[in-house]
Amino acid sequence: MSEDATWAIELTPEHPPDRIADLAARAEAVGFDAAFASSHYFNRDPFVVLSRMADATDDLRLGPGVVNPYETHPVKLAAQTATIDEVSDGRAVFGVGAGDRSSLSNLGVERDRPLRRVLETFDLARDLWNGETVTHEGTFTARDASLNLDPAGEIPVYVGAQGPHMLRMSAKHADGVLINAAHPRDLEWAAGELEEGLRERPDDAGDFESLxxxxxxxxxxxEAAREAARPPVAFIVGGAADPVLERHDIDREAANEVSEALERGDLNEAFGRVTPEMIDAFCIAGTTETVAERFEAxxxxxxxxVVGSPLGPDLEDAIERASEALAAATDGEND
Structure with a gap:
């Protein structure tokens, strides 16, 4: 266990920006270090919400968790993140990943060459944040692009990852990783993949953090906690690779039924097809005591x-309980 574990939270902009800002302030007050605003086309814009979160907090690190370089051009993502860094006085982090395949398919977007595109995106963003004018030809094109603003400081890059190649790439090149997993079995496997990437990490690349x-x-x-877990678990199952399903003995056909319902946009059916085994594999759900034990593991x-969606059936209560569970799991080291 880390001697100084990071406490972070995901706030989903399915509610008005002012409410999300209030939740961020509550999270900061009970000891969280960072907050990510998730990015889905059907919710409010994460960068607008992050701006409100910056106004409502003093020290909380803030960033999208995570944006993808398919819906939005990478140069624009760099500018948006630099803007959050400016309005928060240097508290921005850049959470970037390949995006949810089922959500992108709703927009007619093909998620091609995800590893290369994510790497090129944050490489380019770092150059732009350093004041460079960039021309790039790769998985996307940028010609003589530059930003008309300077970040307040270094903006750390956290890559959203689940598969082996994205995990290794993040360890080799990024500042941190956001592992899309909740179960110790998956996290132990991911740690092994990260170790492989870290062996190839340049000596001057700085520290690396796995979350x-x-x-x-x-x-x-x-039971209320488990029932609230159905929507996010459906999206996790919908994008889960076969090896992940096999690790938890999740039936491929059952997972396909969830995925197909998501791609049709039939969310209620998708949520209803989530099984108890899927919740156990892909969510930390239960009472404060149960969740504390899972955090410790x-x-x-x-x-x-990162305490991710759904948090719980009552968001304000869930933030308090998650903080209590983290304190119990880390022996109160953030008190």
Whole structure:
């Protein structure tokens, strides 16, 4: 376990920006270090929400968690993240990944060459943040691009990752990784992949931080917490690779039924097809005590935890309970 585990939280802009800003302030007050605003085309814009979160907080690190370089051009993502860094006085982080395949398919977007595109995106962003004028021909094109603003400081890059190649690439090139997993079995496997990437990491690349971007649902009532976990678990299952499903003995046909319902846009059917086994594999769900035990098990393999969607059936209560669970799992080291 890390001696100083990072406490982070994902806030999903399915609610008005002012409410998300209030939740960010609450999270900061109970000890969280960072907050990510998730990015899905059907929710509010994460960068607008992050701006409100910056106004409502003083020290919380803030960033998208995660944006993808398919819906938005990488140069634009770099500018948006630099803007958050400016309005937050240097607290921005850049959470970037390949995006959710089923959501992108709804927009007619093909997720081609994801590893290369993500790497090229944050390489280019770093050059732009350093004040360079960039021309790039690769998985996307940029010609004589530059930014008319300077970030307040170094903006760390966190790559959203689940598969082996993205995990290794993040360890080799990024500042951190957001591992799309909640179960110790997956996190232990991911740690092994990260070790391979770290062996190839340049000596001057600086520190690297691994965070479990874990779906969490915590409440006073176990069944209420598990029921609230259905929507995020559906999206996780919908994008899960065969080896991940096999690791948890999840039936491929059952997972396909969830995925196909998501791609049709039939969310209620997708959520209804989530099984108890899927919740156990892909979410940390239950009472404060149950969640604390799962956090402690996860922290054997990572440097910190992002308490991810859905948080719980009552968001304000869930933030308090998640903080209590993290304190119990880390012996109160962030108190």
């Amino acid at each position: 479990a971007f874990a779906s969490v649902s915590v409440a006073g009532d176990e 996860a922290l054997e393999h990572v440097d910190g935890i």
